[in-house]
Each structure stands twice: as C-alpha cells, then as structure tokens.
Amino acid sequence: MISSQEQIHPNHFAEPLLSWYDASKREMPWRDCGDPYRIWVSEIMLQQTRVDQATPYFHRFLGHFPTLEALATANRHEVLMAWEGLGYYSRARNLHDAAKTVLSKHGGVFPQTYHEIRALKGIGPYTAAAVASIAFGLPHAVMDGNVIRVLSRYFGIQEDVSLPATKAQIQQLADGLLDTARPGDFNQAVMELGATVCTPKSPLCAGCPLSTGCVAYKTGKTAELPFKAPKKKIPHHQIVVGICVDDEDRILIALRPEDKMLGGLWEFPGGKVEAGESRKEALIRELKEELGVEVMPGLRLCEVKHAYTHFKITLNAWICRIKTGEPEPRPKASKKLRWITSSELTEYPFPKANRKVTEALQTWLENRRKA
DNA sequence: AAACCGGGGTA
DNA sequence: TACCCAGGTTT
Numbered sequence: 001m002i003s004s005q006e007q008i009h010p011n012h013f014a015e016p017l018l019s020w021y022d023a024s025k026r027e028m029p030w031r032d033c034g035d036p037y038r039i040w041v042s043e044i045m046l047q048q049t050r051v052d053q054a055t056p057y058f059h060r061f062l063g064h065f066p067t068l069e070a071l072a073t074a075n076r077h078e079v080l081m082a083w084e085g086l087g088y089y090s091r092a093r094n095l096h097d098a099a100k101t102v103l104s105k106h107g108g109v110f111p112q113t114y115h116e117i118r119a120l121k122g123i124g125p126y127t128a129a130a131v132a133s134i135a136f137g138l139p140h141a142v143m144d145g146n147v148i149r150v151l152s153r154y155f156g157i158q159e160d161v162s163l164p165a166t167k168a169q170i171q172q173l174a175d176g177l178l179d180t181a182r183p184g185d186f187n188q189a190v191m192e193l194g195a196t197v198c199t200p201k202s203p204l205c206a207g208c209p210l211s212t213g214c215v216a217y218k219t220g221k222t223a224e225l226p227f228k229a230p231k232k233k234i235p236h237h238q239i240v241v242g243i244c245v246d247d248e249d250r251i252l253i254a255l256r257p258e259d260k261m262l263g264g265l266w267e268f269p270g271g272k273v274e275a276g277e278s279r280k281e282a283l284i285r286e287l288k289e290e291l292g293v294e295v296m297p298g299l300r301l302c303e304v305k306h307a308y309t310h311f312k313i314t315l316n317a318w319i320c321r322i323k324t325g326e327p328e329p330r331p332k333a334s335k336k337l338r339w340i341t342s343s344e345l346t347e348y349p350f351p352k353a354n355r356k357v358t359e360a361l362q363t364w365l366e367n368r369r370k371a
Numbered sequence: 372a373a374a375c376c377g378g379g380g381t382a
Numbered sequence: 383t384a385c386c387c388a389g390g391t392t393t
Binding site for chain 2: 048049050052053085086087088089090091163164200201202261262306307308309310351352
C-alpha cells in the first residue's frame with residue numbers, strides 16, 4: 001500500500017506520459033481510426049498476443065470481414081480459417097457470436113456503454129474498458145499485463161500481482177490516474193510505455209517519462225517488480241496420430257468438438273501414448289477407440305514438437321491403412337469425420353501442430369507422384 | 372483461486 | 383529454457 005505522502009497527483013503522471021505518447025507512439029492499423037469494429041477486432045486479437053504478431057492477421061481478417069455485418073453473416077468455418085495460426089480459437093468463436101449479437105440485438109450498431117460492451121461474448125473487464133475508452137471516449141481505465149508492470153514498479157508494489165487483491169489495488173490506482181479528458185490515449189499510453197520502455201527485462205528507464213516518480217527506479221528494484229509466485233512445471237506428452245489413406249488417396253480428418261480445446265478446428269485422429277505402451281500400440285488403440293476400426297501403421301511421416309500454455313507435446317504421425325474387412329470408420333459421439341483429397345487440406349482450419357503434418361503430407365504425396 | 376486456452380518472440 | 387504477451391471463461 002502507498003502512504004498518503006506518496007499519493008501521486010494524476011497530472012504528474014498523465015501529463016508527462018501523454019506528452020511522451022504523442023511524440024513516441026507507434027503506428028497501428030486500428031489506431032486513431034475511430035471505428036468501433038476495427039478497435040474491437042484489434043483488442044480481441046491483442047489478448048495475450050503482441051502487436052507485431054497480431055498485425056498481419058488484422059489485415060487478413062479485415063480483408064475477409066471488412067464490416068461487422070460481414071463478420072456476423074459469415075459462417076464459423078470461414079471465421080476460423082481467417083483466424084488459423086493466431087491461437088486461442090475461442091476468441092474467434094466469441095468474436096463471431098458477439099458480431100451476431102450486435103447485429104440482432106443492437107441493430108448492427110456497436111453498443112456504446114461499458115456494461116453493454118462488457119456483456120458481449122469474449123469481452124471481459126480489460127476489453128470493455130479498452131473499447132469504451134478508445135472508441136467512445138468513456139472514462140474507464142484498463143488493466144493488462146503492461147499496466148500491472150508499469151504501476152507495480154511506479155508505486156513499488158511488492159505483493160504478488162497474480163493475486164486478485166493486488167490486481168484490485170492496481171485497478172484502483174489506474175482509475176485514479178486516468179486522464180478523463182483523454183481516456184483512450186491515456187490507456188494506450190500506459191500500455192505503449194509497458195511494451196516499449198517499461199519492459200519485463202532490461203527496462204529503458206533512461207528514456208522513461210515517469211522515471212523521476214518511479215519507486216522501483218529510485219530504489220533499484222525494477223528487476224524484482226512486478227513480483228509473481230513461481231510457476232509450476234508443465235507436463236510433456238507423447239502424441240500419436242494416424243493419417244488414414246484409402247484406395248483413392250483420400251485422407252481421413254476429424255472435427256474437434258466446439259467446446260473443447262482447439263474447438264471447431266480439424267485434426268488427424270490419435271491421442272496420448274500411455275505408460276508402458278509403444279507408440280505404435282498407442283496409435284492402433286487410439287484409432288480403434290476413436291474410429292472403431294483396426295489400422296495398420298505404415299510409414300512414419302514426421303515428428304512435430306509443439307508447446308501449448310500448460311503442456312508440451314511431441315507428435316508423431318503415421319500413414320495408415322484401414323485393415324480389409326473393417327467397417328466404415330464411425331466417430332465417437334459428437335465427432336464428425338470427413339474423407340478429403342490432399343488438395344482440400346488447405347480449405348480446413350488446422351491447429352499449428354497438425355498444419356505441420358499436412359505440409360509434410362503434401363510434400364510426401366508430391367514426391368511419390370513424381371517417382 | 373486455480374485451471375484452462377495457442378502461438379510466437381525474447382533473453 | 384523460462385518468461386511473457388493490449389485476457390476471458392470455466393470450474
């Protein structure tokens with residue numbers, strides 16, 4: 001907590017910050033456009049995603065869906081195709097659902113109050129405050145990873161910032177510092193400072209407009225703040241998948257359930273290798289469980305390593321034939337299957353790890369055709 | 372409060 | 383390798 005003597009006059013914070021922002025801000029395709037749709041899409045893409053990573057996807061997405069109505073009237077498959085590779089696919093599903101809500105419940109006009117914005121799918125406290133302030137000039141302070149870092153250093157907050165109580169304290173500080181004449185610019189300025197100057201490692205304090213009032217800078221503790229409790233180790237799984245090919249070189253793919261991880265994307269059937277089991281044994285077992293048929297693994301096509309947020313995988317893919325006399329593959333409940341040609345692989349959204357497999361597969365098929 | 376949800380950049 | 387990112391939802 002900060003004592004009363006250390007209370008900061010908002011102007012001593014906002015004024016130098018906004019001057020710095022006006023002179024130093026980066027160009028972004030959604031910045032200073034005044035279009036709630038573009039600002040909204042950008043804020044969803046920027047959840048847990050850096051500006052440089054999101055920018056090409058923003059252009060691609062707006063190319064497919066230039067207006068809210070275009071997005072609302074598109075189908076799920078198209079939306080996920082435009083999002084493929086960006087991750088956190090629930091963002092795309094929620095964005096799509098929310099666009100439909102705005103069209104049907106708000107007459108296609110983006111809602112202009114904090115609470116109506118907050119009520120849309122995929123919009124939490126951060127995004128509601130961001131859109132409200134940036135698109136509509138409403139006085140709501142954002143709190144994201146940048147704000148947490150900047151304010152925890154500025155005020156010398158030593159409590160664990162992952163605790164809800166600490167976050168509530170930082171939100172209060174942000175609310176008090178907000179420049180109500182320029183709330184959108186103030187919010188973007190704190191985040192811009194966090195992204196370019198007050199960085200997690202090796203912050204550039206010499207170029208910081210707030211250094212003279214910064215507790216962490218004055219006490220040499222920028223490297224210790226913000227404080228977070230150490231994280232747990234994440235597991236590493238061995239994954240096996242089968243690429244079932246029929247006599248006409250068609251390939252079997254499966255649709256992941258909408259409400260699960262990577263929901264709405266397609267994949268090759270497979271699963272985890274269990275303890276005491278060989279990879280091929282696991283492959284035969286998983287495909288028997290998922291498809292109800294016995295397969296014969298042939299060529300091991302490729303190995304892909306991939307890191308998710310909470311676990312890592314090493315994925316091995318085999319070309320498979322379904323044994324003669326077996327029935328047509330039958331998916332487990334709520335899982336759709338489809339036989340497609342190799343050229344159709346690019347028309348279906350795949351997770352990153354599976355996309356690497358489709359690329360290896362197309363290369364292999366091409367080389368086999370030449371030979 | 373903790374778990375879950377992708378992918379990529381950075382040191 | 384470990385950490386982090388313009389977070390939100392679910393349990």
